[in-house]
Amino acid sequence: MGFLDHRRTWRYDVAASREACIEAFVRAFSGRGGLVAKASWEVRTTDRGALAIYLGRKGLGAAAGMLTDAGAREQDSAIGSEVALQIEKTGSDRTLCSVRLASSGRIGLPGLLGVTSDARFIRPYMRAVQDELRALDSSVIISHDSRPTNADASAYRVTSEGDTRATPARLEHLEQLVARGVVSRDDAADLITRDGASVRITDDHWQRISGMW
CATH class of the missing domain: 3.30.310 (TATA-Binding Protein)
Structure with a gap:
């Protein structure tokens, strides 16, 4: 599975x-x-x-x-x-x-x-x-079912030629940074933008956290 x-x-x-x-x-x-x-x-x-x-x-x-x-x-x-x-x-x-x-x-x-x-x-x-x-x-x-309900790998969108996917692992890491006080919760929320049914990290936001992964 x-x-x-x-x-x-x-x-x-x-x-x-x-x-x-x-x-x-x-x-x-x-x-x-x-x-x-x-x-x-x-x-x-x-x-x-x-x-x-x-x-x-x-x-x-x-x-x-x-x-x-x-x-x-x-x-x-x-x-x-x-x-x-x-x-x-x-x-x-x-x-x-x-x-x-x-x-x-x-x-x-x-x-x-x-x-x-x-x-x-x-x-x-x-x-x-x-x-x-x-x-x-x-x-x-x-x-x-042909596709999982509520979530699908296609929702983890690449927003540039770089690897800027908002994958579950990256989002979990970001949550850990919030828990440790490295990133404020308000800043973390600002790093994620909604685009229809998907969620993505934009290029501008990605530059702010690219060194943290």
């Missing part, structure tokens, strides 16, 4: 019952997550499928995140994010279901670009759903 794949709606056509697919979803969010990116979830079954509610990081990821104010704020904004399983169609021997990030948190300058708070802790569990469904049916048919 790639950098923005948590923003896609994933569909699975599985040779399994509705109940088996819901149980697979519950197992995925009750599992271990990534090697470091582990999280706590509350999982509920619903009339249409199931819902996993993000309760925060755990393990080494939680300890590392609490070392910085930025990490703590990111986790706080992510708590309450929801991943939903919806049963779209079911028959005697097959089930069509979808999995999507139904709600999420955003914070700071990265949030201006639609960067999802704690996405690196959410993605492993969405990937685990795929693994659990594949365990039910090794020939599961997997599809997804």
Whole structure:
């Protein structure tokens, strides 16, 4: 699952019952997550499928995140994010279901670009759903939306021949500079300009911070 794949709606056509697919979803969010990116979830079954509610990081990821104010704020904004399983169609021997990030948190300058708070802790569990469904049916048919919702790599626009993309990594770095007092929040906000649906760093602004990256 790639950098923005948590923003896609994933569909699975599985040779399994509705109940088996819901149980697979519950197992995925009750599992271990990534090697470091582990999280706590509350999982509920619903009339249409199931819902996993993000309760925060755990393990080494939680300890590392609490070392910085930025990490703590990111986790706080992510708590309450929801991943939903919806049963779209079911028959005697097959089930069509979808999995999507139904709600999420955003914070700071990265949030201006639609960067999802704690996405690196959410993605492993969405990937685990795929693994659990594949365990039910090794020939599961997997599809997804052609473009991620709310954010897309094309929004990170190059505004000159130089590398002036307002990438999530750069915006996160700028947020860290603000947290350390190197750049004021007002100046940081002035560095980012909206252009329709995208956000970019202009050439003039870029010259002011090019030495900070």
